[in-house]
Amino acid sequence: MSRRQLLVLALLLASQFMLAVDFSILNVALPTVGAGLGFTPANLQWIATSFALCAAGFTLLFGRIGDYVGRRRMFLIGMAALGIASLVGGLATTPAMLLAARVAQGLATAAVTPAGLSLLTTSFPEGPLRSRALGLNSVMMSTGFTAGAILGGVLTDLLSWRWAFLVNVPVAAIVLVLAPMLLTDSADRERSPLDVPGAILVTSGLLALVFGVTRAGELGWSDGWAVLSLVAAVVLLGTFWRTEGRHTHPLVPTAILRRRTIGWGNVAGFVTFATESSLVFLLTLYLQHVLHLNPLQTGLTLGGLGLGAILGGMAGPRVIAAAGVRRTLAGGLIVQAAFTALLVLLGTAAGWVWVVAGVAFLGAIGHVCVIVGFMVAATSGLPDHEQGLATGLATMTQQVGVAMGVPLMSAVATAAGSLEALGSLRVAIGVNAVVVAVTAVLVGTQLRAEPAAVTEVEESVPATV
Known part of the structure; x- marks a missing residue:
C-alpha cells in the first residue's frame, strides 16, 4: 500500500471501529443509565432498541443515497451528526433527550457505515490490497462490538455512563478534520431517479x-x-x-441478489453477526448471573473475542486464497458452531470462566474468517458506481443481524425458563450453535457457481498478509 492508502485505511478503520463500539457500549451500563435519568424498567430497553432500529432500518437507503450525492459527502455528514448526537447523549438530563440522541446516533451510523465501506472498496482495486483492507475492516467490526462491552464497563465503573457517549466526540472531530484531506470519491455518481x-x-x-x-x-x-x-x-x-x-x-436490482455469491454471502454474514452478537449477550448473562462477575470482570473475560478476531482477520485472506470463498464461509461457520456447542456444557464452578475465555477466543477466529469471506463475496465483481448498493446491502446485513440476534436468543432462553437460569442459557446457546451449523451446510452446498470476478480475487490474494 502507498502511504496515502495506509492513511485512508487507518482513518476508515478507526471510524468503523467507533461505529461498532456504539452497538454494545451501553449494554452493561443500561441499569446505571436508567437509574441516573429516571427511566422506568419498561422503557429502559428503548435505549438500545431505538439505536438498533434506525441503524438497521435506514442503512440500505442511505447506502443508495450515497451513490447519488457522493459517498465522501455522506460520510462527512453522517460523522458530523454522530459527533453532535453523542454530545447531546452525554449531556442528556431527561429520558426523552437521551432517546433522541440514540435515534440520531442510529441514523448517523446508517449513513456513515455503508459510505465508509464504499470508500474503502473504491480506494483499493479488487485483488490483494482490497482483500487485505476488508480483512482488517472485519477485525474492526468484530473487535469493536466486544471492545464496546469492555469499554462500557470500564467507563461506567471508573467515570460515568456519560463517557460512553462523550468518547465519540473527539474521535468524530479528528475524523472530520482529516477526512477532507485524505478521502476522494472516485466513483461516478448515479444519475437515474431515486426509487x-x-x-x-x-x-x-x-x-x-x-x-x-x-x-x-x-x-x-x-x-x-x-x-x-x-x-x-x-x-x-x-x-x-x-x-x-x-x-x-x-433501489435494489433483484438480479444482484440472485447472484449466488452476493445472496448466500449475505446469508452467511447475517447468521454469523446475529449468532455471535447474541452469544456475547448470553455469555454476559452467564458470567454476571451464574458466576456473579461484575461488569468489568465480564468485559475482560470476553476480551479473548478481540484477540481471536485479530487472528481471524489475518487468516481470512490466506484461507480465501487457499480454499476459495465458499469453503472459507462454510469452514468458518463450522468452527464457530463447534466452539459455540462446547459452551452447552457450562457449569456453576468458578473455573468455567477460563473455558469461556478460551472458547470465545477460538470461536472468534472462525467468526471473523466468515466476515472476511462475506465482505469479499458481497463487494466483488461490481463496478464502482454500484459499490454503494453492494456495501449498503452488506452493511444492512450486518446491522440487522446484530439488531435481531439478541432478541431472538432472548426469546429462546425465555421460552426455556428464564434469562438468568443456567439451563435456559444452555438451551439458547445450543440453538445458536445449531443455526450456525445448518447455515454452514447450506452455504457449503448451495454456493457453488462463483463469478469470474470473485475467482480472480481468490487467485490474486497473497498467501501472507
Missing part, C-alpha cells in the same frame, strides 16, 4: 422486522404488537421485492 417507493417499502419493512423481533424477544411471540409488526414486515418486504423486479430504476 422513492422502493426506499419507503424497504425502510418500513426493515423497521417493522427489527421492532417485531425485538418486541417478541422481550414479551414473547404471543404479543400482539410483535405479531402485527412481523406480519407487516413480511407484507412490506414482499411488496418491495415484487415492485423492484418491475421498476426501471430499482
